[in-house]
Amino acid sequence: MAERAELLIDCRNSLGEGPLWHPDRGELFWFDINANTLFRAGPDGKIDATFDFGEPVAAAAVVDDKRLLVASATAILDFDIETGRFSPRLALEADNPATRSNDSRVSPQGAWWIGTMSRDESGTAGSLYHYFGGKLTTLRKGVGIPNSTCFSPDGRIAYFADSPTRRIEKIAIDPGTGVPIGDWEVFVDLTGQSAVPDGAVVDAEGCLWSAEYGSGLVVRYTPDGRRDRAVELPCPNVTCPCFGGADLKTLYLTTASQHMSAEELARHPHAGSVFAYPLDVPGQAETPVRL
Numbered sequence: 465m466a467e468r469a470e471l472l473i474d475c476r477n478s479l480g481e482g483p484l485w486h487p488d489r490g491e492l493f494w495f496d497i498n499a500n501t502l503f504r505a506g507p508d509g510k511i512d513a514t515f516d517f518g519e520p521v522a523a524a525a526v527v528d529d530k531r532l533l534v535a536s537a538t539a540i541l542d543f544d545i546e547t548g549r550f551s552p553r554l555a556l557e558a559d560n561p562a563t564r565s566n567d568s569r570v571s572p573q574g575a576w577w578i579g580t581m582s583r584d585e586s587g588t589a590g591s592l593y594h595y596f597g598g599k600l601t602t603l604r605k606g607v608g609i610p611n612s613t614c615f616s617p618d619g620r621i622a623y624f625a626d627s628p629t630r631r632i633e634k635i636a637i638d639p640g641t642g643v644p645i646g647d648w649e650v651f652v653d654l655t656g657q658s659a660v661p662d663g664a665v666v667d668a669e670g671c672l673w674s675a676e677y678g679s680g681l682v683v684r685y686t687p688d689g690r691r692d693r694a695v696e697l698p699c700p701n702v703t704c705p706c707f708g709g710a711d712l713k714t715l716y717l718t719t720a721s722q723h724m725s726a727e728e729l730a731r732h733p734h735a736g737s738v739f740a741y742p743l744d745v746p747g748q749a750e751t752p753v754r755l
Contacts, residue, residue: 467695469682469717472509473738480718480736481663482522482568485708487749488529489545492708494718494738497522497564502534504545507709509738515548517541520583523568525576525753533595533753535565535578540595554600556580556593563589567611567663567704572619574754575642577603579610579624592624596641597754603644612664612674615642616687617748623651623672625661630654632661632674632685651689663704663718668746675702675717682717682741699735700728707747715741 477496484493491512492505502515502524523535524543534541534550538558543550557563557580568578574596581590590607593600604624612625612632619639625632631653636646652674654661659679666672670687680700684692701720708714721729721736729735 467693467741469695469697469715469739469741471698471734471737472716472740473505473511474734475503475511475737476721476734477718477736478722479703479720480738481566481703481720482524483704483706483708483716483718483738484524484526484532484750485706485712485716486526486529486532488526490710492706492716492738493524493532494716495521495523496736497566498722502543505738507714509740513548515543515550517550520564522565523578525568525570526750527752527755533576535568537564537583540578540600554595556600557591560589566590566609567613569613569615569665570751570753571615571622571637571642572617572748572751573638573640573642574751576753577613577622577624577642579607579613581607581609585609588626594643595753596643601643611662612672614664614666614672616666616670617668623664623666624648625664627660627662627677630657630660632664632672652685662702665705665707666748667707667743668712668748671745673705673715675704677701677703677720682715695741697739699732699737701735707743707749712746712749713743715743715747717741 478498520537539552576595592604609627634651659676662675662677
């Protein structure tokens with residue numbers, strides 16, 4: 465029987481995504497992409513603030529104790545946590561109204577990998593980008609739905625999934641810049657299963673925790689790709705995990721309620737909310753992005 469995560473924040477987002485624990489502030493941030501909104505909460509689960517960006521926002525990176533970078537549908541934004549003010553730093557597919565940002569994570573080198581995708585979730589109009597030292601470069605094109613972006617603790621392996629393929633891949637990266645230096649290879653293959661790999665994060669032991677959309681599970685995989693354990697949620701569409709808490713031993717999990725019928729929502733009334741699960745192994749603290 466799977467272990468079970470507990471409800472922490474009954475926010476019932478349409479598309480909860482991109483959870484991030486700020487290590488200096490001791491606060492949890494996450495997005496409702498479909499509501500153009502960033503949320504901020506304390507470790508007790510109380511929402512302290514919400515921020516409306518006027519367009520879809522999906523992912524963030526820590527700069528310092530007062531600032532984040534936020535990936536919106538059209539730009540990488542400088543965001544002031546205290547005032548809520550934001551301004552564009554770089555354009556991000558601003559000339560393509562059909563796409564938006566999606567999954568992201570900062571590598572141990574400070575390189576921010578950011579994915580984009582079609583707003584209607586169709587086709588392969590998305591890309592995967594690498595932001596480092598003020599420069600944005602393209603790593604992959606022809607991406608359907610970018611997800612599972614995360615990194616090994618030693619900063620030598622990156623993970624990534626184009627969700628419709630149902631495969632999580634891995635690649636060797638340069639330990640100084642976070643740029644790929646090897647070939648992509650399959651790490652986990654869920655072909656033929658109903659679960660779809662969504663967001664992921666790697667713990668201090670190098671094991672990958674994968675939110676498997678449609679299954680109601682987050683699954684831990686060992687560095688050799690073996691399924692190790694699973695944590696169950698009381699709703700099917702688990703979108704992304706992150707580690708948090710003072711000791712980084714709390715697994716926070718965002719979920720989605722979009723595309724669910726009235727009957728499904730009645731069965732899963734807390735779909736779209738944030739859940740938490742205590743761990744016996746710590747995660748990795750978020751690395752500040754290299755501006």
